[in-house]
Amino acid sequence: MADGLTPSQTIGPFYWGTLVSSYRADLAPLGVAGERIELALTLRDAEGAIISDGLLEIWQANSHGRYNHPEDRRNLPLDAGFEGFGRASTDATGTARFATVRPGPVPWPHGGMQGGGLQAPHINVSVFARGVLNRLATRLYFDGDPALAGDPVLKLVDPARRGTLLAKRDAEGVWCLPIHIGGAHETVFFDG
């Protein structure tokens, strides 16, 4: 024991009561600064079929681009009540919904504002499901954001696949992102 990393295992289908029932998918109580947004992330398998027993987690900076974490030591405001973490399971349509605020830009690769420049605003996403042995990490970017063109992480991605990371607004204004685990439209996952 304890002679190396503990290996990952699948979340299985029966996590709901422990992992989800007491978590909110609404990250931003009233009074938190920033543009209010809603997210709908839809999970599909390699055949394009809905995954209705998945778990999605998001982690993001606040509207000022500040992460609520001791590693973010920049002099930017923290918002009371905004942690930046959310958890939701996918429903019968494969969709997990979150309500939050649009994040601000954060530095690249890490550390201070100087040096590496800024990343386009994005939300970090973890994907878990029955049949997924290791956490899958991806990102949600906002379609139409002028900062996308200069984003250093998107530049690491094959241009033909960058679209898999772009959420688009639907008629109701909800930012929608399909996440495909395999298949012709496979989402870009990151090993960070």
Place this chain on the structure above:
Amino acid sequence: MAQDLYRRPAPGQHPPHRVDAYKSTPGRSPRKPAVALPQTLSEITGPRLLGERLVVHGRVLDEDGKPVPKALVEIWQCNAAGRYHHPGDQHDAPLDPNFYGGGRARADDEGAYQFVTIKPGAYPWKNHHNAWRPAHIHFSLFGPAFATRLITQMYFPNDPLLAFDPIYNSVPEGARSRLQASFDLEATRPEWALAYRFDIVLRGRNAIPMEDEHG
């Protein structure tokens, strides 16, 4: 008459059956007083948690053996009969009404955590003919960062089902045994519970200077 084992509530503690302001109660309240009954074996017995009581404990560490203080540890598992308290679990085994199967705890400053639970049962699944999951407890850990997030499963040592489980055996052979808890005689509680130890190792940090030290 022998004295009752359980104290009887003094008057004025529970509501009466009928409270007219609550309009469902007049039609749903007995009118005659309940018959006083001395407590017999039928009253002083009742359903209990089924199965073998366990202490599961360990430490959350990083790859350098440093504790992850205050780590959030979440677990979930099936009951002793191999059934999850979840509508999706239709395995023909009894639900234990007293066992929900979920727990959440914060590790202490040394990364130590502990749960008291029931040994989960093995259960069949439809992955292949005669497939049975070895007894396991699901664990969820965050560690300090997005990059250290881990969901895994803890197994019991020397379980004969491990050899046939494709989920356990998905882990490279050299690392598999890290998912087995170890029997911990020291931590057992005589006359009450067996104990297993399961240490969890999350990604450690590289020894690199942060670039904003001067910023």
